[in-house]
Amino acid sequence: MKKTLPALCASLLLAAGLFSTPVLADSPVEMDMQAMAKAFKAANNADDAAQLQTSLEQLKAAATHAKGEVPKKFKDEAADGPNRQAYQQGLDELIGQVDQALGLLKDGKLDEAKALLEEINSTKRTYHKKLDA
Ligand code: HEM
Numbered sequence: 344m345k346k347t348l349p350a351l352c353a354s355l356l357l358a359a360g361l362f363s364t365p366v367l368a369d370s371p372v373e374m375d376m377q378a379m380a381k382a383f384k385a386a387n388n389a390d391d392a393a394q395l396q397t398s399l400e401q402l403k404a405a406a407t408h409a410k411g412e413v414p415k416k417f418k419d420e421a422a423d424g425p426n427r428q429a430y431q432q433g434l435d436e437l438i439g440q441v442d443q444a445l446g447l448l449k450d451g452k453l454d455e456a457k458a459l460l461e462e463i464n465s466t467k468r469t470y471h472k473k474l475d476a
Contacts, residue, residue: 375409383467386460392453396445399456402463403441410434414474426474433470437463 368374382401389395410431417426440463447456470476 370415371412372414378405
């Protein structure tokens with residue numbers, strides 16, 4: 344019994360973790376955004392350079408995938424329309440900042456890499472506002 348209780352608690356925590364992740368995304372962009380949110384949160388909680396690197400790479404992969412998709416509400420807009428262009432531009436900006444952070448990490452500059460997370464967050468806020476997301 345002494346051993347089963349912690350195991351039970353662990354399973355409950357695991358289940359709670361799984362179900363607290365929104366899984367109701369009904370578009371590829373929403374799925375990518377949710378993956379970005381998860382990776383960004385992990386980056387902010389990273390305790391060391393290795394964890395930060397892994398989560399930044401996940402953030403970059405999801406953002407790169409999102410770039411190949413078109414948000415549902417802009418599907419009818421021409422590819423060179425203002426919202427679709429802003430969407431591409433914002434993700435390019437974000438990917439550039441993630442690359443910058445990864446470069447700093449390679450140079451052993453953990454604090455400076457972490458400081459860039461605030462800029463990434465600001466890019467998110469700017470473009471969510473611009474695109475009414
Ligand atoms: C770390 C940065 C970012 C995070 C964590 C993030 C996170 C999110 C989340 C959680 C959603 C809601 C998804 C849902 O409805 O399930 C969302 C939606 C959205 N985000 Fe982001 N985002 C980030 C950066 C960006 C950037 C840079 C852009 C554009 C250039 C962007 C464009 C959008 C759009 C267009 C939607 C609405 C998707 C839709 O309803 O089809 N996001 N984002």
